[in-house]
Amino acid sequence: MGASSSAFAQDMVSVADLGRRYGIFYFYASTCAACRVQNPILYSLRRQGLPVMAISQDEGPNPYFPDYKIDGKLGQRLGVPRNITPTLAAFDSLLRQTVILGSGVIEGRVIVEGLLHLLRQSGGAI
Structure with missing residues (x-):
């Protein structure tokens, strides 16, 4: 993880603060290789206080998110899109709005930066 991990570690309090306003919908498939990479990244953010709801697009379980939901x-x-995971x-x-952050593997610091960007756009209140 190198230099980015220490910079990311400084954002741990910010992640908890962001979690008071934002949550992540994580659309995955149990057979998706990229999702297996994304799982621990989102699990780490969840442990730091960012709510993450894992939503299975193929009805398969997720070992990092046993409380997953099946996408209706x-x-x-x-x-x-149902065939693009992770999203x-x-x-x-x-x-009370939802914004797509992106598809494919997204690093934790990029997720946090995206949420900070949304926060700045909305006036900065948590």
């Missing part, structure tokens, strides 16, 4: 219509309502969406509990 949520992915479709948010515009998440992350941020839910803003203050504005």
